[in-house]
Amino acid sequence: MSESWLSVKNLSKHFDTSKGPLKAVDSVSLDVNKGDSYGLVGESGCGKSTLIRTILRLLEPTSGEIFLEGREIAKASRQSIRNLRRKMSLVFQSPHSSLNPRMTVYDTLARPLLVHGITRNKKDTTIEIVRLLKLMGLQAEHMIRYPHELSGGQKQRIAIARALAVGPEIVFLDEPTSALDVSVQTKILKLLDLAKKEKQLTYFYISHDINLIRVVSDKMGVMYLGKLVEIGETSTIMKKPFHPYAVGLFKAVPDPDPDKKLPELLLTGEVPSPVNTPSGCVFHPRCPFTWDRCRKEVPVLLKQEDGRGVACHKYS
Amino acid sequence: MPERDEALYQEAIEDIRNLKKQRSSQLYLVWLRFKKNKLAFVGLVMVCIVLLVALLAPILTPYDPYETDPFNRLQPPSRQNWLGTDELGRDVLTRLFYGTRIALLIGVLIVLFEGTIGITLGILSGFFGGVIDNIVMRLVDILRSFPVIILAMAIAGIMGQGIFNVIIAMGIVGWTTYARMVRSKILSIKESDYVEAARSIGESRVSIIIRYILPNALPTAIIMVCIMMPTALIASSTLSFLGVGVMPPTADWGSMISAGRDYLLNAPWISTSAGFAIMFAVLGFNFIGDGFRDALDPTTKRS
Numbered sequence: 001m002s003e004s005w006l007s008v009k010n011l012s013k014h015f016d017t018s019k020g021p022l023k024a025v026d027s028v029s030l031d032v033n034k035g036d037s038y039g040l041v042g043e044s045g046c047g048k049s050t051l052i053r054t055i056l057r058l059l060e061p062t063s064g065e066i067f068l069e070g071r072e073i074a075k076a077s078r079q080s081i082r083n084l085r086r087k088m089s090l091v092f093q094s095p096h097s098s099l100n101p102r103m104t105v106y107d108t109l110a111r112p113l114l115v116h117g118i119t120r121n122k123k124d125t126t127i128e129i130v131r132l133l134k135l136m137g138l139q140a141e142h143m144i145r146y147p148h149e150l151s152g153g154q155k156q157r158i159a160i161a162r163a164l165a166v167g168p169e170i171v172f173l174d175e176p177t178s179a180l181d182v183s184v185q186t187k188i189l190k191l192l193d194l195a196k197k198e199k200q201l202t203y204f205y206i207s208h209d210i211n212l213i214r215v216v217s218d219k220m221g222v223m224y225l226g227k228l229v230e231i232g233e234t235s236t237i238m239k240k241p242f243h244p245y246a247v248g249l250f251k252a253v254p255d256p257d258p259d260k261k262l263p264e265l266l267l268t269g270e271v272p273s274p275v276n277t278p279s280g281c282v283f284h285p286r287c288p289f290t291w292d293r294c295r296k297e298v299p300v301l302l303k304q305e306d307g308r309g310v311a312c313h314k315y316s
Numbered sequence: 317m318p319e320r321d322e323a324l325y326q327e328a329i330e331d332i333r334n335l336k337k338q339r340s341s342q343l344y345l346v347w348l349r350f351k352k353n354k355l356a357f358v359g360l361v362m363v364c365i366v367l368l369v370a371l372l373a374p375i376l377t378p379y380d381p382y383e384t385d386p387f388n389r390l391q392p393p394s395r396q397n398w399l400g401t402d403e404l405g406r407d408v409l410t411r412l413f414y415g416t417r418i419a420l421l422i423g424v425l426i427v428l429f430e431g432t433i434g435i436t437l438g439i440l441s442g443f444f445g446g447v448i449d450n451i452v453m454r455l456v457d458i459l460r461s462f463p464v465i466i467l468a469m470a471i472a473g474i475m476g477q478g479i480f481n482v483i484i485a486m487g488i489v490g491w492t493t494y495a496r497m498v499r500s501k502i503l504s505i506k507e508s509d510y511v512e513a514a515r516s517i518g519e520s521r522v523s524i525i526i527r528y529i530l531p532n533a534l535p536t537a538i539i540m541v542c543i544m545m546p547t548a549l550i551a552s553s554t555l556s557f558l559g560v561g562v563m564p565p566t567a568d569w570g571s572m573i574s575a576g577r578d579y580l581l582n583a584p585w586i587s588t589s590a591g592f593a594i595m596f597a598v599l600g601f602n603f604i605g606d607g608f609r610d611a612l613d614p615t616t617k618r619s
Contacts, residue, residue: 098510099513115519143328
């Protein structure tokens, strides 16, 4: 079927609302290779978080297929989902809300180990937790602390340690640094990189921060209103984005040079409501190159000469 | 590398032992926060006085609260009767002391009764939602559409006077407040990131309820009980005052106010001292409730 390690095919997640279906994720296809860092970028509300939660089966997919190591998991039973939880884990955006305030760090980290029977007695559990804490640059003494006794950066490291505790193969990182101080962000990214090398992990970052995706990912995707508009090697896309939305999004990042003027805004108007999506290409009301075809026909991701995929009639 | 593991383990155990020496338990931290709150501390002292009076009533006073003395009716406060005597010549202070017992008994029983029903139904309806939630919440809506006291009066009227009928009458209405609060708390916990995180590591539903939802809903329940205690005291006094609560000969604050009402001009000490007793107890419990609310919230750091 597919040679990629994690392969998502035409995955959709629609929510029922009183005004009709909300297309949070609409027919998304992407492939992730083992050992890669995949970066998904898009504005808030574009469906990035829904997409990874659907892949993780925390949300039921509306339609489409997900393959992990060639095995279909979109329709997996409850028992096999339990096994999936050992292979895929998730780090949340805000460490302030993702840790149970009534659990010590010890319990927070012991739960995944005990749920999956990774360690069987208290001593083994403690040793494993100390290892996880050390990997995240924390001390054994942090074990008996409660989340509110830790700083934001420490909490996020605990949250990452929890995600690593199950011994996953892929870790989904939902804006892992955006709730943290800038000085702490680099530290977290370095620790993540270290853990990736030591445990041979695959990372799937999602973020609205283009610079973060530029730094951490090998391959990337740009998402707009529930759809992937451009995918490919990060270096290729960053050098010269093709899709008009990607062009506008990348241009909107301010240059750190104070002598330069703020970038001209290419993206005008507001993101349309995902309940009432525009006909044809979802980007056409905001696109500077719109012509008739864009209003009528939905563009598909087409492979370009340099290997990237673009969903735009301009490149078909 | 078992030796390295062993070393890691020993090191960790040592670290934790050292830290535990300097650290105080969670309960102690709650107590520290509670103590810092001056009003809460005052409330605690007030409630302790009420409790002591209830326990030591026979020691504190030489009189019997039920022994009438027709020759000493409506005596003003004096050295023998600090708060005077009532219309049957009974010592008001003594009846006040014994009334503390009734007030506390009714208050605690009402809170226990309505709290048990309300918290259980709130948890069920918040966690399972759907049909259960609909039934419970519509029942709450119906019960809350009546004025509480009127409904309790009707129930007490049907079942007759007496302590236990007051408790049942108040409980049938009172549980709705708990159910609503607990339900909304559970709904917000259910949507929280840490519950989603628990699902993402493969926790079962039962484990999520026991380890994640209930411990986080518990403070709300405790605070509710503390805050509802004064409400229960006032409500039971109101019922007695209206004559549908505790039976007259019993020393009860509400019926004391009611009985003293007829002599308000020539013997004002009967009603006012009973009213003051109610105010004292209610204020004490209110201060404690507020203090608990602040102290039990782990997000408010010691500052």
